Amino acid sequence: MTPLLLLLLSPLPKVPANTLSPFEREAGWELLFDGRSLAGWHRFGQPDTPRAEGGWEVVDGCLHLPAGGKGGDLATDRSFGDFELELEWRVAPGANSGVKYRVAETEGVAWMVGPEFQVLDDERHPDGKAPITSAGSLYAVMVPEGKALRPVGEFNRSRIVARGDRIEHWLNGLRVVETTIGSPAWEQRKAASKFASVEGFATGRGVIGLQDHGDEVWFRSIRLRDLESQPGTSVEIFDGETLAGWKAYGDARYVPDQGSILGEVDGGGQSFLVSERSFG
Numbered sequence: 001m002t003p004l005l006l007l008l009l010s011p012l013p014k015v016p017a018n019t020l021s022p023f024e025r026e027a028g029w030e031l032l033f034d035g036r037s038l039a040g041w042h043r044f045g046q047p048d049t050p051r052a053e054g055g056w057e058v059v060d061g062c063l064h065l066p067a068g069g070k071g072g073d074l075a076t077d078r079s080f081g082d083f084e085l086e087l088e089w090r091v092a093p094g095a096n097s098g099v100k101y102r103v104a105e106t107e108g109v110a111w112m113v114g115p116e117f118q119v120l121d122d123e124r125h126p127d128g129k130a131p132i133t134s135a136g137s138l139y140a141v142m143v144p145e146g147k148a149l150r151p152v153g154e155f156n157r158s159r160i161v162a163r164g165d166r167i168e169h170w171l172n173g174l175r176v177v178e179t180t181i182g183s184p185a186w187e188q189r190k191a192a193s194k195f196a197s198v199e200g201f202a203t204g205r206g207v208i209g210l211q212d213h214g215d216e217v218w219f220r221s222i223r224l225r226d227l228e229s230q231p232g233t234s235v236e237i238f239d240g241e242t243l244a245g246w247k248a249y250g251d252a253r254y255v256p257d258q259g260s261i262l263g264e265v266d267g268g269g270q271s272f273l274v275s276e277r278s279f280g
Helices: 022-026 184-191
Strands: 004-008 029-031 041-043 057-059 062-065 074-076 083-091 096-103 116-120 156-163 166-171 174-180 207-210 217-226 246-249 253-257 260-264 272-278
Touching: 022 029, 083 096, 083 116, 096 156, 116 156, 174 184, 207 217, 246 253
Parallel strands: none
Antiparallel strands: 004 272, 029 217, 041 074, 057 062, 062 217, 074 207, 083 156, 083 217, 096 116, 096 207, 156 166, 166 174, 246 272, 253 260
């Protein structure tokens, strides 16, 4: 029998914060934050420096930076090249932070230089007035499109995909940035940014960092799938606008909806959305 990809309209069990289901572990996901300690993290550029008083702490299962914190930027002990990163974050009113990745940590460097998923209160912070520095942007380089940012005080869910020259930013289930390093659009926008002279920007391996801008911010459910250890290549099977390449079976209704596939049950039994293309 030729293997196909099936989408079954059935809810997955909700997994508590800072945990992984057996299915997720089998798929290669690992937690970067255990929900209890700062194990696996250090102050950027100062791996042997004790945690600063009033800096990063663990509160209610979250990595928390108090307002006016003195924790400095927080970085993973390990470096990553190609990966999928997922996390949840929320900010205090007017707060600014960010998730940096592929950041080289070299001796004597005091701040993180690399691509950034902007974490921000768009309504109250000045950076929110310009789309290219607003929440979800590839900060100062790529504008987020079609985003749905949740109100301040609620957790947003973010996903970063970095695979070779391909970078994607996702916010609350919607892909808001997609770009290819080295493409004409990338070169034009990088040249117009403050990173124009940065050699190797967004390429290679590096740490993942959480920024300290002196504002209050919370992070949780930080997990990563190392794509360098996963076989195969990434392919697009949904164009975000049509169901081309798919067939529906059963009495559910499947339609494209704002970049997602919406399935609605019609009172019957199981329904499937089946790819026309075969996979191994």
